[in-house]
Amino acid sequence: MKEKILNIMKKSKEYISGEELSRQLGISRTAVWKHIKNLKQAGYSIESKSGLGYCYVDGIEQMNKEELQIIIHELGDFFKNVEYFQAIDSTNVFAKNLRNKENTLIVAKEQTMGRGRLGRQWESKSDQGIYMSLKIHPDLMPSEAVNITQVASLAVARALRNIFNLDFKIKWPNDIVFEGKKTAGILTEMITEIDRIDQLIIGIGINVFNESFEGELKDKAISLKQVTDVKISRLELIKEILNEFIILYRQFTKSRNLEFVLNEINAFSSIVGKDIIAIDKGKTNYYKAEKIDKDGRLIVVDEKGIEKELLFGEISIRSKDGYS
Numbered sequence: 001m002k003e004k005i006l007n008i009m010k011k012s013k014e015y016i017s018g019e020e021l022s023r024q025l026g027i028s029r030t031a032v033w034k035h036i037k038n039l040k041q042a043g044y045s046i047e048s049k050s051g052l053g054y055c056y057v058d059g060i061e062q063m064n065k066e067e068l069q070i071i072i073h074e075l076g077d078f079f080k081n082v083e084y085f086q087a088i089d090s091t092n093v094f095a096k097n098l099r100n101k102e103n104t105l106i107v108a109k110e111q112t113m114g115r116g117r118l119g120r121q122w123e124s125k126s127d128q129g130i131y132m133s134l135k136i137h138p139d140l141m142p143s144e145a146v147n148i149t150q151v152a153s154l155a156v157a158r159a160l161r162n163i164f165n166l167d168f169k170i171k172w173p174n175d176i177v178f179e180g181k182k183t184a185g186i187l188t189e190m191i192t193e194i195d196r197i198d199q200l201i202i203g204i205g206i207n208v209f210n211e212s213f214e215g216e217l218k219d220k221a222i223s224l225k226q227v228t229d230v231k232i233s234r235l236e237l238i239k240e241i242l243n244e245f246i247i248l249y250r251q252f253t254k255s256r257n258l259e260f261v262l263n264e265i266n267a268f269s270s271i272v273g274k275d276i277i278a279i280d281k282g283k284t285n286y287y288k289a290e291k292i293d294k295d296g297r298l299i300v301v302d303e304k305g306i307e308k309e310l311l312f313g314e315i316s317i318r319s320k321d322g323y324s
C-alpha cells in the first residue's frame with residue numbers, strides 16, 4: 001500500500017487530497033492518513049497542507065525497500081523480490097544463503113565485510129555507495145555463465161554513460177574505471193549442481209558519494225561525486241543498471257556468448273590496444289592486449305609476438321602506462 005501511495009504522489013506534481021487518495025486506493029481517509037504518517041516516519045519527505053492534501057517532495061533520496069520495490073515493478077517481472085539492509089556483512093553472502101528460486105535484488109546501505117574477488121575486500125561505507133547483489137537462476141552452463149560478469153560490467157558502464165555522459169571504461173573483466181581509477185567492481189559467484197547453475201549472484205559495488213579515499217585506495221578509487229556535478233540519485237542509477245542488465249541478460253541467455261555486444265565491449269575496454277601487465281598466481285607477464293573475444297577471453301600478444309588467450313579467473317591486470 002505504501003508503495004501505491006508513493007507512486008500516486010510521485011505522478012501527481014501537485015498536492016493531492018486525502019479524499020482523492022482514499023478514492024484511488026479504495027481505503028478510508030483515516031487509513032490514508034495512517035500510511036502517510038508511517039511514510040513520514042520512515043523518512044519520506046511528504047508535505048501536508050490543510051485544504052490541499054499531501055505532496056511528495058522530490059529530490060530527497062531515500063534508499064529503502066519500498067522505493068526499490070517500485071523500481072523492480074517498473075522494470076517488469078524479472079525480479080520478484082527485494083531485500084534491503086541498513087547494514088549487512090555482504091549482500092553476496094546474504095544472496096548465497098537465500099533458498100528461494102526467484103530472482104531477487106539485495107541492496108544494502110552499508111557492508112561491513114564487502115567482498116572482492118579472491119578474498120579481497122570491497123570498501124562499502126555507509127551511504128557512500130551502491131552495494132547490491134542480483135540473485136538469478138539462468139539456464140546456462142557454468143562455462144557460459146562466467147561471461148555474465150562482462151554482461152553486468154557492460155550494463156553498469158552503459159548506465160553510467162547514459163546518466164552522466166562521461167567516459168567510463170570497462171577494465172576487463174570486472175572493473176568500471178574513470179581515467180584509470182576504479183569507480184565500480186563486480187563480483188559474480190555461482191552455486192552449481194554438476195553441470196548446471198543453481199544460482200548466480202552478481203555483486204555490484206559502486207562508489208557514489210565518497211569525497212575521498214584513504215590508504216591503498218587513495219590513488220586507485222574514484223567516486224561519481226568526484227567526477228560529476230550532475231545530481232546523483234542512487235535509485236535512478238540502480239534502475240538504469242537493472243534496466244540495461246535485463247535487456248543484455250535476455251539477449252545473452254539466447255546467444256550464450258558475447259558476440260552480440262562484442263564491438264561495444266571492445267569499444268568500452270580500457271585496456272584493448274594497450275600494453276598491460278598481467279599478474280597470474282604471483283607471476284608477472286607483459287603483453288599487448290589485442291581484443292576481447294566472444295567467449296569473454298582477453299586475447300593478448302606476448303613479448304615474443306605469440307598470441308595467447310587469458311581467462312579472467314585469477315588474473316589481475318595493470319596498464320603499463322600507469323593506469324591501475
Ligand code: BT5
Pocket residue numbers: 089090091092093111113114115116117118120121122123124130131132133174175182183184185186187202203204205206207216217220221222
Ligand atoms: C571487485 O573485486 O572489484 C568486486 C567488488 C564487488 C563488490 C560488491 S558490493 C555488493 C556485493 N557484495 C559483496 O560483498 N561484494 C559485491 P576485485 O576485482 O577483487 O577488487 C577488489 C580490490 O579493489 C581491492 O583489493 C582493493 O584494491 C580495491 N577496492 C576495494 N574497495 C574499493 C572501492 N570501494 N573502490 C575502488 N576500489 C576498491
